Amino acid sequence: MERRLPWDSPLWRFGLLGAAGFAAAAFALTAALTALGALRGSAAWILKGLPIRQGDAEELRQVRNVVDALAVGLGVHAPDVMVIDEPAPNTISGWTGGNRSVFVTMGVIELPRPEIEAMCAHEMAQLHAPDSKLVGAAFMALLRARNLSGAIAAIGALMVVGTVGGALEAEVFLPSVFAVGLALVVVSALALTLLRNPLYWLRDAVIDLADVAAVHLARNPRALAAVLERLGENERRVATTTGRCALLWFEAVEAVFEGRPDDSANPKKKVDSGRLAAANGRSRAELARRAALVEATAAGMRKG
Numbered sequence: 001m002e003r004r005l006p007w008d009s010p011l012w013r014f015g016l017l018g019a020a021g022f023a024a025a026a027f028a029l030t031a032a033l034t035a036l037g038a039l040r041g042s043a044a045w046i047l048k049g050l051p052i053r054q055g056d057a058e059e060l061r062q063v064r065n066v067v068d069a070l071a072v073g074l075g076v077h078a079p080d081v082m083v084i085d086e087p088a089p090n091t092i093s094g095w096t097g098g099n100r101s102v103f104v105t106m107g108v109i110e111l112p113r114p115e116i117e118a119m120c121a122h123e124m125a126q127l128h129a130p131d132s133k134l135v136g137a138a139f140m141a142l143l144r145a146r147n148l149s150g151a152i153a154a155i156g157a158l159m160v161v162g163t164v165g166g167a168l169e170a171e172v173f174l175p176s177v178f179a180v181g182l183a184l185v186v187v188s189a190l191a192l193t194l195l196r197n198p199l200y201w202l203r204d205a206v207i208d209l210a211d212v213a214a215v216h217l218a219r220n221p222r223a224l225a226a227v228l229e230r231l232g233e234n235e236r237r238v239a240t241t242t243g244r245c246a247l248l249w250f251e252a253v254e255a256v257f258e259g260r261p262d263d264s265a266n267p268k269k270k271v272d273s274g275r276l277a278a279a280n281g282r283s284r285a286e287l288a289r290r291a292a293l294v295e296a297t298a299a300g301m302r303k304g
Helices: 011-040 061-074 113-127 132-169 175-218 221-233 273-303
Strands: 080-084 091-096 099-105
Touching (some): 061 113, 091 113, 113 221
Parallel strands (some): 080 099
16 A cells, blocks of 8 residues: 655645635625624524414414514504414514514413413513524524534545545555545544533523513413423423424423434424433423523512
């Protein structure tokens, strides 16, 4: 087998310059998209792929009344209300094209009015927070960075496999290509690990503040605690088509389906029981923590 020296690969002729150019272009693109998201809202990108539709007046009558009343209480214009065809009760909100929108699943429409009000108050609190667009843009930037890290890891893995395959088939081994590919895999894996915590920290901060604000807005902490308990006992999950919005729902969503949730070859979306049990355990823990925060907020209001 012919073994070439590490600097024999043509990769070294443009590797450093190419890597620097790629990094600069990726940073510039991410900064531009983040700035645009901060100005116009990033929900269109984050919610892409969800089965969103305009609801008819009758099915949205109660939700529309609740949102209108909350808007009056806040002294703001009521946001748009859209429907997501999912049986699990859940809500999500965001800025799309400069407009505020609240998205409710079909499961929410079937809830008692006080619980609908509690969930919508939570979303309204997020939408009308002074930093709501910035939070959405931050989520988008972190998610794009995570996706880019995954793509770079895949490229590195292909380089490693290709180098090993070339050594076995053509008896030509390029140590430099192998080393670069391995480095890409390691660095990308580290980036994916480091990016996980900021996403969850950001979610916890946003969700907790919205829950506290919802208690003050709806003035019905029992309803918010009741819907948190209901969701903790409900094993139905929202089938998100991507991981973009998984952490932005009222109840965080995790992939629990075998294969792609939007795979036409798998229309029944068969649930993986192991992933479902793990996801439900994590969700119940978060919902219990939030319920305790709601109770503490309500106690503080009573003392005040």
